[in-house]
Amino acid sequence: MGVDATVEGNAALQCLIALREARSQLIDDVVTHARNHAAASQTDLTQEDxxxxxxGGAFEVAEFYYLVDRYNLNDKRNIRAFILHHNADVEECLTNKDKRMSLGLSVQRLKESLFSETQIERVVQSVAEGKLRLSQTDLACLLYQIMSAEKTRRAVLALAKAGLLIRINIxxxxxxxxxxxxxxxxxxxRFIVTHLQGSLLSKEGEHQ
Structure with a gap:
């Protein structure tokens, strides 16, 4: 019992170490990119940025765009299906008070996260050259469970100044x-996966 608990505790610790070091690496990549971009473009990158x-939410936005890439949401058919599924999830929360309370979401915020048919069509038709093009409001709607609209706005502006998102005015x-x-x-x-795989191999070697 004690040995099993120690093994589980060590595994949990290795997982935590991997998560923290990977997060630190991501921050370093993003900030280094931002500073290089600011120097090259003469952008005023502030300490607040x-x-x-x-x-301030850049991690969540990065995660979203990674999932866009992995699930091919830059395809018109796929993004339409994704938004319809999103709307169904929001509607479920609106009718399920317990779920709404557990997520800490207000009725107003949920209603603001719904896409109208016109909005869905605009998003679908805005896909061009294999790229998903969203308004700031669209992105905030899709991230409704984890970020406020204001936090999304600030993250988008900072990432744009960092040269990691492009803002197109049409x-x-x-x-x-x-x-x-x-x-x-x-x-x-990949850093997390590699770290955990290395940790598992090391433990296997100790028991051989």
Whole structure:
């Protein structure tokens, strides 16, 4: 019993170490990219921007764009299906008070996260050259469970100043990723996998 508990505790510790070191690596990649971009483009990158890149929602936005890439949500058919599924989840929360309470979401926030048919069609038709192009409001709606609209706005602006998101003005501002942010996020995930695999192999070697 004591040995099993120690093994489980060590495994949990290794998992925590992997998560923390991978998160640190991701932050370093993002901030280094931001500083290099700022120097090359003569962008005024403030300490507040750096703070947001480190702790202010940039991680969640990076995770979202990684999933966009992995699930091919830059395809018109796929993004339509994804948003319809999103709307169904929101509707379920609106009718399920217990679930709504457990997630800490208000009725107003949930209603604001729903996409109308017009909004869905706009998102679908905005997909171009294999890139998902979302408005800031669209992104905030899709991240409703984990971030407020204001936190999303601040993260998007900081990531744009960092050169990791592109803001295109076509009468309204659309947000596009060139793929760099997703690569940094995938590198962070691979670090976790590699660390845990190395830890498991080390433990197997100790027991042989």
């Amino acid at each position: 750096i703070d947001i890149l480190c702790t 009468g309204m501002v659309l947000i596009v990723s060139d793929g760099t942010l997703e690569k940094y996020f995938e590198r962070h995930l």
